[in-house]
Amino acid sequence: MSVKEAVKNINVIVIDDEEKICELLRVFLGTMGPFNSIVIANNTLQAMQKFQNQKFDLLILDQVLPGKLGLEFAESLRKSVKFHNLKILLISGFLQQDDVIRSVDLGIKHILVKPFTRQQLISKVSEILKLEEDLEH
Numbered sequence: 525m526s527v528k529e530a531v532k533n534i535n536v537i538v539i540d541d542e543e544k545i546c547e548l549l550r551v552f553l554g555t556m557g558p559f560n561s562i563v564i565a566n567n568t569l570q571a572m573q574k575f576q577n578q579k580f581d582l583l584i585l586d587q588v589l590p591g592k593l594g595l596e597f598a599e600s601l602r603k604s605v606k607f608h609n610l611k612i613l614l615i616s617g618f619l620q621q622d623d624v625i626r627s628v629d630l631g632i633k634h635i636l637v638k639p640f641t642r643q644q645l646i647s648k649v650s651e652i653l654k655l656e657e658d659l660e661h
Contacts, residue, residue: 526557527556527557527650527655528556528557528558529557530557530653530655531556531557531558531559531560531653531655532557532558532559532560533560534559534560534581534582534653535559535560535561535563535578535579535580535581535582536553536559536561536562536563536580536581536582536583536584537562537563537564537565537571537574537575537578537580537582537583537584538550538562538563538564538565538584539565539566539567539568539570539571539583539584539585539586539589539594539597540564540566540584540585540586540589540615541566541567541586541588541589541590542586543566545586545615545638546564546566549562549584549645550562550564552642552645552646553645553646553649555642555646556646556649556650561578563578563580567589567590567591568589568591568592568597569591571597575601575607580610581610581611581653582610582611582612582613582649582652582653583598583601583610583611583612583613584612584613584615584649585597585598585612585613585614585615586614586615586616587614587615587616587618587619587623588616588617588618594614594616595614595623595626595627595630595632598612598614598627598630598632599626599630602630602631611652611653612630612631612632612634613632613634613635613636613648613649613652614627614632614634614635614636615635615636615637615638615640616635616637616638617637617638617639619635619637634648634651634652636648
């Protein structure tokens with residue numbers, strides 16, 4: 525199955541307070557194929573509302589958010605059995621060594637440092653979702 529076929533069944537939620545980053549992520553992900561859905565939330569409160577209404581396969585989470593840091597949000601999600609196995613990609617331009625250690629403790633194995641390229645994002649998402657990369661580079 526190609527990447528473009530595989531992503532048709534995948535629901536992604538992006539949580540980032542920067543609308544330009546959200547739109548960029550939507551465009552970059554769109555080059556992989558038509559995802560079932562790509563939902564945007566600009567803060568953790570919006571995100572929790574979206575989680576109540578839909579099941580997601582992948583969370584792309586910014587570390588620096590208003591109200592609650594991304595890792596704090598991820599930790600609260602991980603406490604629920606419902607989200608224990610949710611795949612998470614942490615993105616940030618401001619990660620400390622403690623953040624990286626904490627992310628590993630939370631089962632977040634994938635981090636993308638801002639600024640990143642389209643190809644870096646696609647590679648990470650493909651790796652997380654265990655998709656074969658057959659896209660043109």
